[in-house]
Amino acid sequence: MNIGEIAKRAGVSRSTVSYALSGKRSVSEETRRKIQQVIDELGYRPNASARALANGRTSTIGLVFPPAGNHYTGMQLDFIGSVVEAAAVHDYDVLLSPSGADSDRSFQRLLGERRVDGAILMEIRLEDDRVEHLAELDFPSVAIGRTAHPENGWWVSLDHTALAAACVHHLADLGHRRVAFVNRPEQLLQAGYESAHRGLDGFTKAAAERGLTVRTYCCGDDAASGQACLERILHDDPATTALVTLNEAALGGLYRGLARAGRHVPRDFSVTGVVASRWAETVTPQLTAADVPAEEMGRRAVDLLVERIEQPAAPGRHHLLTPPISLRASTGPATGTSRPGT
Amino acid sequence: MNIGEIAKRAGVSRSTVSYALSGKRSVSEETRRKIQQVIDELGYRPNASARALANGRTSTIGLVFPPAGNHYTGMQLDFIGSVVEAAAVHDYDVLLSPSGADSDRSFQRLLGERRVDGAILMEIRLEDDRVEHLAELDFPSVAIGRTAHPENGWWVSLDHTALAAACVHHLADLGHRRVAFVNRPEQLLQAGYESAHRGLDGFTKAAAERGLTVRTYCCGDDAASGQACLERILHDDPATTALVTLNEAALGGLYRGLARAGRHVPRDFSVTGVVASRWAETVTPQLTAADVPAEEMGRRAVDLLVERIEQPAAPGRHHLLTPPISLRASTGPATGTSRPGT
DNA sequence: TTGAAAGCGATACCAG
DNA sequence: CTGGTATCGCTTTCAA
Numbered sequence: 001m002n003i004g005e006i007a008k009r010a011g012v013s014r015s016t017v018s019y020a021l022s023g024k025r026s027v028s029e030e031t032r033r034k035i036q037q038v039i040d041e042l043g044y045r046p047n048a049s050a051r052a053l054a055n056g057r058t059s060t061i062g063l064v065f066p067p068a069g070n071h072y073t074g075m076q077l078d079f080i081g082s083v084v085e086a087a088a089v090h091d092y093d094v095l096l097s098p099s100g101a102d103s104d105r106s107f108q109r110l111l112g113e114r115r116v117d118g119a120i121l122m123e124i125r126l127e128d129d130r131v132e133h134l135a136e137l138d139f140p141s142v143a144i145g146r147t148a149h150p151e152n153g154w155w156v157s158l159d160h161t162a163l164a165a166a167c168v169h170h171l172a173d174l175g176h177r178r179v180a181f182v183n184r185p186e187q188l189l190q191a192g193y194e195s196a197h198r199g200l201d202g203f204t205k206a207a208a209e210r211g212l213t214v215r216t217y218c219c220g221d222d223a224a225s226g227q228a229c230l231e232r233i234l235h236d237d238p239a240t241t242a243l244v245t246l247n248e249a250a251l252g253g254l255y256r257g258l259a260r261a262g263r264h265v266p267r268d269f270s271v272t273g274v275v276a277s278r279w280a281e282t283v284t285p286q287l288t289a290a291d292v293p294a295e296e297m298g299r300r301a302v303d304l305l306v307e308r309i310e311q312p313a314a315p316g317r318h319h320l321l322t323p324p325i326s327l328r329a330s331t332g333p334a335t336g337t338s339r340p341g342t
Numbered sequence: 343m344n345i346g347e348i349a350k351r352a353g354v355s356r357s358t359v360s361y362a363l364s365g366k367r368s369v370s371e372e373t374r375r376k377i378q379q380v381i382d383e384l385g386y387r388p389n390a391s392a393r394a395l396a397n398g399r400t401s402t403i404g405l406v407f408p409p410a411g412n413h414y415t416g417m418q419l420d421f422i423g424s425v426v427e428a429a430a431v432h433d434y435d436v437l438l439s440p441s442g443a444d445s446d447r448s449f450q451r452l453l454g455e456r457r458v459d460g461a462i463l464m465e466i467r468l469e470d471d472r473v474e475h476l477a478e479l480d481f482p483s484v485a486i487g488r489t490a491h492p493e494n495g496w497w498v499s500l501d502h503t504a505l506a507a508a509c510v511h512h513l514a515d516l517g518h519r520r521v522a523f524v525n526r527p528e529q530l531l532q533a534g535y536e537s538a539h540r541g542l543d544g545f546t547k548a549a550a551e552r553g554l555t556v557r558t559y560c561c562g563d564d565a566a567s568g569q570a571c572l573e574r575i576l577h578d579d580p581a582t583t584a585l586v587t588l589n590e591a592a593l594g595g596l597y598r599g600l601a602r603a604g605r606h607v608p609r610d611f612s613v614t615g616v617v618a619s620r621w622a623e624t625v626t627p628q629l630t631a632a633d634v635p636a637e638e639m640g641r642r643a644v645d646l647l648v649e650r651i652e653q654p655a656a657p658g659r660h661h662l663l664t665p666p667i668s669l670r671a672s673t674g675p676a677t678g679t680s681r682p683g684t
Numbered sequence: 685t686t687g688a689a690a691g692c693g694a695t696a697c698c699a700g
Numbered sequence: 701c702t703g704g705t706a707t708c709g710c711t712t713t714c715a716a
Contacts, residue, residue, distance in 0.1 A: 002709050013687045018711060025712090028685060045454030049394035050709035053692050058391065060437070060457075067427055077419040084438045085409060088448055093457065094438045095402070096426045106430055112387030115402075115435065223624045252624030259626055282565045282594030284601055344693050355703045360695060367696090370701060392693030395708045 001044050010038045021046065060093045061305060062116040064107060064130065066100035066123050073221060073249045074279045075292055076122065079144060082298025083120060090306045092117075100191075102129035111139060118309045120144060120301050124155075125192035140312065142305045144297055145194050152316035154308055156300045159322040160195045160246070160274065163290040164202035166325055167244040167272045170288070172210040174242075175334035176270060179207065179214050180233045182226075182245035182254065186218035199246045199274065215240070219250045226253020227260070234261050241334045245273035255283055266332035277326065285329035293323055343386050352380045363388065402435045403647060404458035406449060406472065408442035408465050415563060415591045416621045417634055418464065421486060424640025425462060432648045434459075442533075444471035453481060460651045462486060462643050466497075467534035482654065484647045486639060487536050494658035496650055498642045501664040502537045502588070502616065505632040506544035508667055509586040509614045512630070514552040516584075517676035518612060521549065521556050522575045524568075524587035524596065528560035541588045541616065557582070561592045568595020569602070576603050583676045587615035597625055608674035619668065627671035635665055 007014045012031055019025040020035045027035075038044075052058045063083055065076060084094045095116055099107035100123070107130065110116055117140065121130055124145030134141040135153065143155040150157070164181075171179055181203045183189060184196045200216060207214045215236055219229040229250065233240055234257075245254065254271065263269040265285055272288050280287035300319050308314060349356040354373055361367040362377045369377075380386075394400045405425055407418060426436045437458055441449035442465070449472065452458055459482065463472055466487030476483040477495065485497040492499070506523075513521055523545045525531060526538045542558060549556045557578055561571040571592065575582055576599075587596065596613065605611040607627055614630045622629035642661050650656060 003711095004709080014710080015688080015712075016686060019686090022711080026685070031685085043454070045450070047395070047709055048451075048455035048457045049391045049400065050692090051455075051711080052391035053389070053395050053694085054709075054711045056692080063438075067430075072419055072423050074416070074419070077414055077416070077422075080419075080422065080438075081414050084440050088409075088440055091447075093448065093451065096405075096422075096436045096438060098426050098430055105433075106435065108387070109390075109435065112385070113390035113393075115390045222620065252626065256626040278564065284594065284598040345695095346693080356694085357696075357704075358702060361702090364695080368701070373701085389693055392708090393695080395710090396693075396695040398708075 001042055003044075003046065006035065006038050006042065006044050009042075010035045058115060058117050059091065060095050060116045061087055061302070061309075062095045062097050062110045062119040064097045064099050064110070064119055064121045067098040075248055075276045075294055078276050078278070078292075078294030079122060079298050082295040083302055086299040086302035090302065092302075092306070099130070102133045111137070118142075118305045120305055124157075124194050126194050126197055127192055138312070140305060140308045142301045142308065144301050146318070146320075147194065150318065154304055154316050154318060156297050156304065156319040156321070158195070158274070158292060158297070159320050160198040161202035161205075162322050163274050164199040164244060164246070165206035166290060166322075167274070168203055168206035168210065168212070170272060170325055170331065171242045171244070171270060172206075172212060174270065174331060176242040177212055177334065178237060178240045178242075179212050180237075180240050180243040181214060181216040182229055182233075182243055182247050182250060182273070183216060183218050184247055185220050185225075189218055195246060203244055213237075219245075219247050221247065221249040223250065223253035223256065226250030226255075227257040228253075230254050230257025230261070234263075241268070242270035242272070242331070245271070245275075247273075248275045248279050251275065251279065251283055251287065266330050268335065270331035270334070272325070272331050280326070280328065283330075288325065288328045288331045290323050290325050293321060297321065343384055345386075345388065348377065348380050348384065348386050351384075352377045400457060400459050401433065402437050402458045403429055403644070403651075404437045404439050404452045404461040406439045406441050406452070406461055406463045409440040417590055417618045417636055420618050420620070420634075420636030421464060421640050424637040425644055428641040428644035432644065434644075434648070441472070444475045453479070460484075460647045462647055466499075466536050468536050468539055469534055480654070482647060482650045484643045484650065486643050488660070488662075489536065492660065496646055496658050496660060498639050498646065498661040498663070500537070500616070500634060500639075501662050502540040503544035503547075504664050505616050506541040506586060506588070507548035508632060508664075509616070510545055510548035510552065510554070512614060512667055512673065513584045513586070513612060514548075514554060516612065516673060518584040519554055519676065520579060520582045520584075521554050522579075522582050522585040523556060523558040524571055524575075524585055524589050524592060524615070525558060525560050526589055527562050527567075531560055537588060545586055555579075561587075561589050563589065563591040565592065565595035565598065568592030568597075569599040570595070572596050572599025572603070576605075583610070584612035584614070584673070587613070587617075589615075590617045590621050593617065593621065593625055593629070608672050610677065612673035612676070614667070614673050622668070622670065625672075630667060630670045630673045632665050632667050635663060639663065 020027045097106040119141040121143045126148040146155045146157040189196045275289045277291040280289045362369045439448040461483040463485045468490040488497045488499040531538045617631045619633040622631045
């Protein structure tokens with residue numbers, strides 16, 4: 001059922017059918033109606049491959065994120081969902097590519113074979129060969145997250161430095177003096193994940209500013225690791241009264257560890273961090289946290305990408321977001337320690 | 343950088359380059375080397391659209407799931423991840439389509455425009471127009487879940503009837519007599535979601551068999567709804583001592599409601615259900631549940647689909663899975679009631 | 685307002 | 701073992 005068939009039955013040429021569909025040339029009301037009628041009868045839809053070949057656009061964007069291996073986090077889920085829906089609004093489909101590095105097969109296919117008009121990259125590293133490669137090629141792409149040198153790139157990112165710092169200040173204001181930091185897994189930190197690095201930086205600097213005693217930890221992306229991590233924290237310094245975490249997947253485990261250790265949240269121990277709101281609200285007590293606005297970020301990334309695809313050569317644009325801390329129920333004044341004068 | 347360019351530089355015809363790449367015709371070692379050299383130099387990769395147009399295959403499969411609207415559950419996340427990775431093994435890319443019904447734009451595009459070679463459908467309804475439509479068209483597809491008449495279809499599904507029944511028997515064996523059932527949201531039940539219906543059936547029948555007193559509830563896919571639902575349960579029948587749930591996203595809220603009501607799990611109240619293991623392990627106490635083997639299901643769905651794409655006209659195949667209940671820490675003997683003799 | 689025909693970049697058949 | 705060429709289905713320029 002191709003365009004030729006439609007043309008034949010409608011008694012017009014193929015080009016007329018094409019134009020009737022695209023509206024790029026005026027078509028008399030009568031023939032347009034005739035064509036539409038035939039199309040409806042036969043349920044015709046233009047073949048996407050042929051169209052892509054002819055006009056060089058696939059109407060598809062790639063969503064690139066590292067293979068699960070460990071497991072996806074809830075935040076990633078939220079991003080995927082919001083990107084897909086935002087793309088649908090622009091009539092773009094989304095092709096998933098499980099690629100953590102420029103060299104991944106799937107990533108190479110995406111670009112080399114021109115399967116997509118543009119790409120959104122997740123889980124950005126400070127030095128990210130995917131981002132660099134795409135920039136060199138001038139291939140339309142938007143990063144969720146930013147590299148070490150994001151100056152004139154296209155991205156939407158959370159200000160993890162500021163967010164982690166805000167968490168520290170929140171705890172310091174409550175009188176906490178000995179605070180732990182629970183980061184993403186060691187392996188991701190070493191790979192250079194930007195959120196892990198900037199978060200750690202922000203935490204460390206803010207803690208120094210406030211004169212806090214801190215310890216920092218890496219923690220696997222699952223509940224068991226969270227629990228183990230918490231045991232280590234209390235073992236290393238039983239006087240710890242609070243923690244900040246970027247590790248959403250470990251949250252349940254951290255809570256469990258606290259419960260096991262007989263520390264009541266928030267009475268004896270405060271917990272805060274950077275987490276998507278729906279997950280923050282799943283735990284009890286609900287987590288006081290900087291809520292990751294995943295839906296907004298996904299939408300903005302798509303909007304930027306579409307803009308860039310449609311007018312290449314535009315200068316880089318980006319959004320740096322710093323959501324406020326949502327006060328819920330997991331933090332409270334420090335107890336059992338001398339409270340510095342306020 | 344197309345195949346013609348490669349042919350020219352290698353001093354051969356385009357067809358030879360094509361055959362050298364596909365191996366569908368023998369090519370002398372010498373010319374093959376020459377061609378490969380040129381390809382490497384220029385970093386050539388065949389254009390996917392052109393290839394798809396010429397040979398009628400896109401090397402892409404569609405993954406169809408309802409738009410988030412509500413929110414995705416962890417289980418859905420796990421499916422998406424496993425499908426993408428399994429597809430990558432077969433060198434297929436995955437196109438996401440947020441479509442709950444046959445009439446959705448994205449779904450129509452997928453099929454009508456021939457964007458994919460096959461599709462995997464999630465969140466199946468007992469009467470599912472997407473499944474029916476695809477079956478009529480003989481379009482290669484595999485459902486994760488099964489309709490009311492799954493006889494000779496292609497699918498992989500959990501036996502929710504048996505799973506819910508197993509949960510009931512587990513609780514009955516522990517002496518529970520008054521048990522609640524927490525289902526997916528009302529709106530999904532009404533839409534005919536098969537897991538919600540079969541789960542409810544299995545629960546109801548098994549409970550009748552064991553002579554239990556039950557109440558069944560629908561519950562939104564989020565923590566707040568879970569908490570509200572639990573309050574309703576205890577309000578409707580304060581003597582309830584256990585619940586079975588299919589609603590992963592509400593789990594945290596159910597636990598919170600229990601804690602608020604002063605019911606200790608598992609001492610005063612038992613909780614069980616059907617949940618992906620990573621989420622079952624996130625809550626405290628860890629949930630005794632029939633673990634949804636999302637990774638396996640995604641992989642199997644992809645394997646079936648690839649098989650079906652590669653040899654159409656094969657008879658339907660399917661896998662009905664009944665994972666065992668993993669004993670963790672959320673269920674215990676009923677107390678405060680007379681224990682029927684064992 | 686419409687038609688004819690030349691691409692787009694591969695594949696694969698038909699010859700040699 | 702290799703080359704020429706029709707073909708896939710659509711878009712778009714050129715002419716009328």
